[in-house]
Amino acid sequence: MDLLKHDASPVALIGDVVRSRTRTDRQALHDELSSAIDEANRAVVSEDPLVITVGDEFQGVYASLGQALHASFVVRAVLHPRTDVRFGLGRGTVTTLDPVRGIHDGPAYWAARDAIVMVEERARKAQTRTSRTAYVGPEDAPATVAAVQSALDCLDFMVGSMSSTSREIFGGLMSGHTQHQLAERLGLSASAVSQRVRRDGIGVALEAAQRLWGLP
Incomplete structure (x- = not known):
C-alpha cells in the first residue's frame, strides 16, 4: 500500500507574509506578492491557482503535494530577499462555496490552516526559527507525514x-x-557561483526540492 496515495485528495496551500505589518510600503509589497503569485501560477499546474485573499495571505489548490510544494518554493524564491513567507499545506477534500469569487472551504483548507499555525509556533522557538513550511495530511500515514x-x-x-x-x-x-x-x-565569476553551489549546499537543497516536487 502506498503511504502517499496516488489517488489521494488534493492539497490546499495557504501562504502568509512574515512580519508584513513592519512594511510601510504596502503597495510595493502587494505588487511584489502579486508578481510572485503570477510566476508560480505560470510555473506550476494547479486545480485552483493561487490568489491573494485577505491582507497579505494567499491560497490555492493542487492535485498533489509535490505541485503545492513547487509553487511555494517559486513564491519564496521570487520574493527573496525583500520579503519572507510562511506556508501551510493540507490534504483533504475541497468545497467550492462561491465559484464566481473563488471562495473555497473544506478539510484541505482546515488542515492547511493548522499547518500554517504550526509554522508560526515553531518559528518562535530558537531551535526551529528557520521553519517556514508545514504539512498536515490526515489521509496519509503518520510516519509518512513525519518524514515529509x-x-x-x-x-x-x-x-x-x-x-x-x-x-x-x-x-x-x-x-x-x-x-x-x-x-x-550577480556580477560574479562562473567559478564563484559554482563554488557557492558546492560549498553552501545549494546543489543539495535543489535536488531535495526537486525530489519533493515529485510527491503525489
Missing part, C-alpha cells in the same frame, strides 16, 4: 541559513537559469 515534515524542516534550515547571494543563486537555479546566467546577473 522532516525533509521540509531540513530544507527550510538550509535555505534559511544561506546568505542572500546564495539564496538568490538557489532561487535562480530553481527557476531554470544556468550558473553562467546567474553569474552575469
